Amino acid sequence: MRSFLVPTILLATGLAFASPGLAQPAAPAPAASPAAAAAPAAPAPKVADPTLDAAGKPLHTAVPGVGEPVDKAFSLQQQVTPTGQEAHWFHNVILLPLITIISIFVLLLLVWVIIRYRRAANPTPSRTSHNTAIEIVWTLAPVLILVAIAIPSIKLLAAQFKPAPKNAVTLKAIGNQWFWSYEYPDNGNIQLTANMLKEEGQVGKDQRYRTDADGPRLLATDQRVVLPVGVPIRLVTTATDVIHSWAVPAFWIKLDAIPGRLNETSFVIQKEGVYFGQCSELCGARHAYMPIAVEAVSPAKFAQWVASKGGTMPGAAAEPASTTAMGNDATDATANGAMENAPTVDATATPAPSNQPATANPAGAGNTGN
Ligand SMILES: [Cu+2]
Numbered sequence: 373m374r375s376f377l378v379p380t381i382l383l384a385t386g387l388a389f390a391s392p393g394l395a396q397p398a399a400p401a402p403a404a405s406p407a408a409a410a411a412p413a414a415p416a417p418k419v420a421d422p423t424l425d426a427a428g429k430p431l432h433t434a435v436p437g438v439g440e441p442v443d444k445a446f447s448l449q450q451q452v453t454p455t456g457q458e459a460h461w462f463h464n465v466i467l468l469p470l471i472t473i474i475s476i477f478v479l480l481l482l483v484w485v486i487i488r489y490r491r492a493a494n495p496t497p498s499r500t501s502h503n504t505a506i507e508i509v510w511t512l513a514p515v516l517i518l519v520a521i522a523i524p525s526i527k528l529l530a531a532q533f534k535p536a537p538k539n540a541v542t543l544k545a546i547g548n549q550w551f552w553s554y555e556y557p558d559n560g561n562i563q564l565t566a567n568m569l570k571e572e573g574q575v576g577k578d579q580r581y582r583t584d585a586d587g588p589r590l591l592a593t594d595q596r597v598v599l600p601v602g603v604p605i606r607l608v609t610t611a612t613d614v615i616h617s618w619a620v621p622a623f624w625i626k627l628d629a630i631p632g633r634l635n636e637t638s639f640v641i642q643k644e645g646v647y648f649g650q651c652s653e654l655c656g657a658r659h660a661y662m663p664i665a666v667e668a669v670s671p672a673k674f675a676q677w678v679a680s681k682g683g684t685m686p687g688a689a690a691e692p693a694s695t696t697a698m699g700n701d702a703t704d705a706t707a708n709g710a711m712e713n714a715p716t717v718d719a720t721a722t723p724a725p726s727n728q729p730a731t732a733n734p735a736g737a738g739n740t741g742n
Contacts, residue, residue, distance in 0.1 A: 419679040423598055423667055430596065432646055432667055434587040439622040439647030439666075441588070449621045452643045452668070455531045456624030462524055470517070532624070536606035536638035541674075543599060544608045547616025547629035547651065550658035554597055560683035566593040568661045587665055591648040596667040600674035601641045609635045614656060620649030620664055628653060641668040 425431050434440060438450060451460045488494070536542075544555040556562040569582035569592045586592035599605055609618050609629035619626035627635050641647075649664035669677065675685050 419676060421680040422673045422676045423596065423669065429583070430585050430646075430667070432669075433585045434592075434646040434648070438645055439620075440591060441648075451622060451624055452641055452645070452647065453623050453625075453639045454642070455528070455639060456622065458528055458531065459624050462528055466521065466524065470521070474517075532637060534638060535636070536604050540604040540606040540638060541600060542606045542608060543597065544610070545597075545618045545627075545629060545664075547609070547611035547613075547618070547655065547662075549613045549656050550651075550662040552593075552616075552618070552651075552662055552664060556678070556683060558686050559678045562678065562681045562683040564595050564597065566595045566597065566663075566665065568592070568663050569594055587646060587648055590661065591650070591663045591665065593663055593665040596646070596665045598667050598669060598674060598677045599641060600671040601644050601668045603671055603674075604638055604640050606636065606638050615653050616651045616655045616662070617653035618649070618664060619652035620647050620666060622647045623649075623666075625649075626652055641666075644668050644670065 423431055436442075439452070441449070448460055448463060451457045489497070542556065542558045544557060546553045546555070551565060551567045554562075554564040554566065568590065569580065569586055571589065572581045575581045580594060582589065582592045607618070607625065607627060609616075609627045610633060611629040611631045613631060615631070616629040617626055618629055623639050623641065625637065625639055627637050629635070645668055647666045647668065649666070651659055651662045651664075653659075655662075678685055
């Protein structure tokens with residue numbers, strides 16, 4: 373009879389990758405929405421959309437390898453938010469090396485036991501069945517490793533659900549079978565519908581098709597979500613039909629969009645550029661064809677884009693020169709100062725009835741359903 377000492381170390385390191393699916397119950401709608409009160413104002417003068425050229429094509433071309441998948445790559449995308457960078461560091465510097473070291477260590481122990489204690493080399497086996505010292509070590513060591521992982525992991529988890537500050541720009545993403553629609557409730561309730569752009573051969577004559585300026589195949593949309601850099605974004609998601617999930621890998625964002633509920637998270641984009649994502653909750657036949665394209669621009673350009681859509685910057689008439697903790701330049705200062713008075717009630721208000729029926733949108737079901 374022989375007894376082998378085979379230490380086995382099990383590690384569970386899933387904490388950091390728990391999908392952010394925090395749900396918040398919908399709050400009752402405010403009695404009087406400030407946006408509604410300001411709505412019947414005179415039409416603003418026409419401002420050119422700073423993200424499009426005269427022909428309506430995107431001015432900012434997607435950069436290969438930034439904010440989009442890369443052929444044969446297996447690492448995480450380059451991160452452009454502080455939380456994303458922390459998560460990227462956690463994955464590359466802590467988790468991956470630790471997993472590698474532990475796997476190699478256990479493999480070497482197994483190989484050593486197989487060779488050293490095989491029958492030919494060890495004809496009279498020891499009858500040892502306990503070794504208190506070694507048992508304490510193989511219990512305590514994994515506990516200490518798990519505690520060491522848990523500290524940055526829980527910190528990262530908390531960062532993913534940090535509520536947005538007051539001056540945040542609110543983006544409401546609404547999942548529909550099978551496209552995304554968007555609202556900017558703090559900016560005069562601008563509404564967008566983003567459909568996937570089809571390839572040249574798949575559309576009729578004179579219809580818009582995808583070009584390389586729009587982005588990669590299956591990821592480019594006819595309308596991009598425009599967001600400012602350096603300003604906190606409050607992302608609110610919901611859906612009109614089934615559960616979808618708004619996910620942009622370069623932002624480290626994946627937030628479920630659930631009918632009848634509002635989920636919320638926040639992030640800050642640090643770099644201008646075009647970033648792509650996809651619906652990440654299996655939502656039906658055309659789940660793979662409801663991409664997300666975000667264009668991050670300077671706050672000044674964002675204000676111009678809002679004006680071009682007929683929207684308003686919250687408190688735009690108020691003092692534009694107020695100081696800011698975040699501004700690196702003059703444009704930041706004006707934009708943040710202007711947003712200080714942003715009404716925040718809209719983020720938790722119930723969805724406006726106007727965006728409810730997916731089929732009511734001419735760009736929606738008709739184009740995407742076949
Ligand atoms: Cu979906």
